[in-house]
Amino acid sequence: EAKQTGKNKDVYYSPEMRTALRQTQEIKHILHTACEEDGFYLLFQPQIDVATEKVYCYEALLRLKNDALSPAQFIPIAEESELMITIGRIVATKAVEQLVSWREAGIALVPIALNFSPKQINDKDYATFLKQLLDKHHLQANLIEIEFTESILINNDEEATKLFQNFLAAGIQLALDDFGTGYSSIRYLTFIPVNKIKLDKSFVDIFLQDGKESFIENIIRLAHSLNKKIIVEGVEEEAQYLKLKHSNCDYIQGYYFSKPIRGDQVQH
Ligand code: C2E
Ligand code: MG
Ligand code: MG
Ligand code: MG
Numbered sequence: 001e002a003k004q005t006g007k008n009k010d011v012y013y014s015p016e017m018r019t020a021l022r023q024t025q026e027i028k029h030i031l032h033t034a035c036e037e038d039g040f041y042l043l044f045q046p047q048i049d050v051a052t053e054k055v056y057c058y059e060a061l062l063r064l065k066n067d068a069l070s071p072a073q074f075i076p077i078a079e080e081s082e083l084m085i086t087i088g089r090i091v092a093t094k095a096v097e098q099l100v101s102w103r104e105a106g107i108a109l110v111p112i113a114l115n116f117s118p119k120q121i122n123d124k125d126y127a128t129f130l131k132q133l134l135d136k137h138h139l140q141a142n143l144i145e146i147e148f149t150e151s152i153l154i155n156n157d158e159e160a161t162k163l164f165q166n167f168l169a170a171g172i173q174l175a176l177d178d179f180g181t182g183y184s185s186i187r188y189l190t191f192i193p194v195n196k197i198k199l200d201k202s203f204v205d206i207f208l209q210d211g212k213e214s215f216i217e218n219i220i221r222l223a224h225s226l227n228k229k230i231i232v233e234g235v236e237e238e239a240q241y242l243k244l245k246h247s248n249c250d251y252i253q254g255y256y257f258s259k260p261i262r263g264d265q266v267q268h
Contacts (some may be wrong), residue, residue: 027077030068035086039065042094043260044112047231047253050245055268057145059113059253060095061260062087075117084119089129091115092144096133098263099143108268113145113175118152121159127166141171147198149178150188164193175231179203189226197223201234201254208240217247224248 013021034040044058062071078084095112102109120126134141146167153160167174175196176189180203189197199219207215216232223230235241235254244252 024077024080027069027074028081028083030064031074031078031083031087034064035083035090040087040090040094041065042091042098042263044098044263044266045253045260046258047113047251048257049251050249055110056251057111057113058266059147059260060091060098060115062091062115079117079119082122084117085123088117088120088123088126092126092130092133095144096130096137096139099139100137101263102266103139107266109139109143111143111145111173113147115177116146116148116152118149118156121152121156121163127163127170127172130172131170142173145173145175145196147175147177150176150182150185150192153188153192154183168193186222189223189228194228196229196231196251198253199230199232204232204234204240208243213243213247216244216249220247220249 030039041063042060043063044060046055047057047059048054049056062075064074075084078087091114095114099109099112123129130144131141134144152163164174173196174192174194175198176192176194177198178200179197180200199216204216207213220230229250231251231253232244232249233253235244235252235256237256240254241252241256
């Protein structure tokens with residue numbers, strides 16, 4: 001009987017699996033609707049230049065307007081389908097619109113960093129799309145930075161290299177996100193064409209404890225020896241900030257300086 005219609009296929013799943021499947025379907029539905037009905041918005045978290053203590057970049061962080069789900073809940077599900085590609089373009093469009101609004105408000109422009117899912121590697125024209133969007137509004141390409149994680153390189157070496165070339169040829173900057181969570185291959189660091197490495201919060205929580213700071217100091221030294229800047233994310237306390245400053249960390253991002261804020265809360 002279950003074979004009769006596609007809809008009945010889930011009778012083969014356990015109750016737990018069925019619940020998970022239903023939740024996934026519901027989230028996909030929420031995301032589809034959000035794509036069609038302008039249901040997303042961006043928050044912006046400042047990245048601080050340690051030398052000047054000024055904002056030098058904002059990371060765009062995606063939110064649902066009804067705040068029903070966090071990105072940690074919906075990004076992995078978006079990544080299971082082509083939804084991530086649609087969402088990736090929505091994020092790029094909104095970021096460029098924000099740059100335009102800031103310019104209109106007379107705010108000195110600083111770059112916006114966009115998170116780039118490995119799934120978006122299938123969006124072959126993404127770099128061109130972004131570049132055209134920037135050109136249309138007479139914005140310099142270096143006002144956008146792309147944050148990707150090293151997972152994009154796994155099994156994708158050649159495609160990833162092509163992708164990076166497309167971004168760099170367009171004048172768009174690249175950063176390596178969440179370093180310290182995956183394989184954190186030192187070998188990758190020697191050849192990926194990024195000028196900025198973001199150390200993940202989980203890493204910071206461990207290595208900014210008393211007696212363990214030399215590890216971070218050495219990672220920063222390593223990055224500098226490869227001519228790369230280091231930004232540490234998830235900095236929540238002054239003591240952490242001071243240790244990082246002392247270790248020659250270039251940039252920091254975290255609640256200590258600011259939570260993610262709305263674009264219209266930005267003033268310079
Ligand atoms: P991520 O790129 O590593 O972004 C940093 C996350 O850490 C953000 O969470 C930010 O709000 C949070 N955070 C910043 N400072 C602190 C701090 O001091 N303490 C703590 N506990 N957390 C801090 P958020 O916005 O929930 O985003 C989570 C992840 O979702 C992001 O991690 C990113 O991987 C993904 N994501 C968010 N927006 C997008 C997007 O537009 N596209 C894609 N592909 N992924 C996105
Ligand atoms: Mg990021
Ligand atoms: Mg990160
Ligand atoms: Mg992270």
